[in-house]
Amino acid sequence: METTISSSNFADDASQVKDIVSIFRVQFLAMCRLNTLPWSLLEAELTNGRSSDLILDILNQTCLHTVCLQHPPSVKYRRLFLQQLIKMHESTTTEPLDELYDALSEVLSLEEKSTCYKSYFLPSGGTVSLTESQAVISEGTTGLVTWEAALYLTEWALENPQMFSGRTLLELGSGVGLTGIAICRSCKPRKYVFSDFHPRVLQKLRTNVNLNSHDLSDVSVYVEELDWAEVSEDRLIDIDANTVIAADVVYDPDIVDCLVSLLGRVLKCSTTSGQPDVYIASTIRNPETYSFFKKQLANAGVKHSITGPTTQIFPYNRFSTIELIKLYL
The missing domain is CATH 3.40.50.150 (Vaccinia Virus protein VP39)
Structure with a gap:
């Protein structure tokens, strides 16, 4: 039996992914507690087959966002965030994402400030x-x-x-x-x-x-x-x-x-x-x-x-x- 997927399903899925990325951006740049970020929503999306592209979108809207590059959250916060993002990525794919490790490497080279x-x-x-x-x-x-x-x-x-x-x-x-x-x-x-x-x-x-x-x-x-x-x-x-x-x-x-x-x-x-x-x-x-x-x-x-x-x-x-x-x- 052939399954028909309507364009509205794609639109809904795309909207949900966009919302997840937006929530990560807003909460990350405000330095909300890491355990309050929408990791469970991300996990659900990764389980559905979205991996590298979604992770890369989140990376670009957080650690690589223009606001973060100019006015970054603490070094520790960025380090813990990237480590969790890498962990989630590795749990769903065997293919490494170089951009993630490059971002973590850069953060690890920085000194923490008060x-x-x-x-x-x-x-x-x-x-x-x-x-x-x-x-x-x-x-x-x-x-x-x-x-x-x-x-x-x-x-x-x-x-x-x-x-x-x-x-x-x-x-x-x-x-x-x-x-x-x-x-x-x-x-x-x-x-x-x-x-x-x-x-x-x-x-x-x-x-x-x-x-x-x-x-x-x-x-x-x-x-x-x-x-x-x-x-x-x-x-x-x-x-x-x-x-x-x-x-x-x-x-x-x-x-x-x-x-x-x-x-x-x-x-x-x-x-x-x-x-x-x-x-x-x-x-x-x-x-x-x-x-x-x-x-x-x-x-x-x-x-x-x-x-x-x-x-x-x-x-x-x-x-x-x-x-x-x-x-x-």
């Missing part, structure tokens, strides 16, 4: 590439890496560009700069003030803003040191922010009172266009700390409503509880 690059693809096109510390805590701060709440806040911002278009934004605790750079690239604010306090974070932040500056020419961009406890009313008035945002700033109960005091002053600091909009995104690692934050907001007469993105844009751990709130008096 920093690496993570890159994120924007829906509007292009990427945001950031230099980050490989250690979660480095040089006495957690501000040298991108945290999940920053990705969550960025997703919401990209869904709601009208909330930022033509406005002046102040970001508290900007860290390595993902949210601000993405907003400047996609939401067309008039002015964006990145801020942080730790000297090394500010240095890294300036590096990343400069790294992506070719796409920020239409926005007035500033990177400033801002001490939440010391910033004056005059300075807040001078910034004249229509919108104030922050991500992952509620992590230490010792700084909650200082943060709440600042947010209260920001809300009372009317700008030329009225009371500013304030949004805070938080990964709730310690429910007690977050509850204390909300309690102190209420004690200061600050109300809140919960919002958040509806579309998944970036690859990150979605098992964490993340909340985005809008503050108002």
Whole structure:
């Protein structure tokens, strides 16, 4: 009996392969945990007879991608990735793929650095590439890496560009700069003030803003040191922010009172266009700390409503509880 395969079957198969390659590209360049990459999907495709061509497509869209060549993930990450890719290839064919071994040989010759690059693809096109510390805590701060709440806040911002278009934004605790750079690239604010306090974070932040500056020419961009406890009313008035945002700033109960005091002053600091909009995104690692934050907001007469993105844009751990709130008096 002859089996007939329709053209739609080929189209579906081609689409699935394209999706697998795209997932590898997005997750690899963002340095997602290797065990979260779609290895099982790849294994299924290899079992169906697709081997060298598919492996080569994945190699070209990861280690040999232009973004990776310019702003590579860590040496260790690339080494482990290539070793797993080679293992999967060897499990389904006896023919070696020279490009794989050449790529691994090159990576093995490199020295590891304390920093690496993570890159994120924007829906509007292009990427945001950031230099980050490989250690979660480095040089006495957690501000040298991108945290999940920053990705969550960025997703919401990209869904709601009208909330930022033509406005002046102040970001508290900007860290390595993902949210601000993405907003400047996609939401067309008039002015964006990145801020942080730790000297090394500010240095890294300036590096990343400069790294992506070719796409920020239409926005007035500033990177400033801002001490939440010391910033004056005059300075807040001078910034004249229509919108104030922050991500992952509620992590230490010792700084909650200082943060709440600042947010209260920001809300009372009317700008030329009225009371500013304030949004805070938080990964709730310690429910007690977050509850204390909300309690102190209420004690200061600050109300809140919960919002958040509806579309998944970036690859990150979605098992964490993340909340985005809008503050108002």
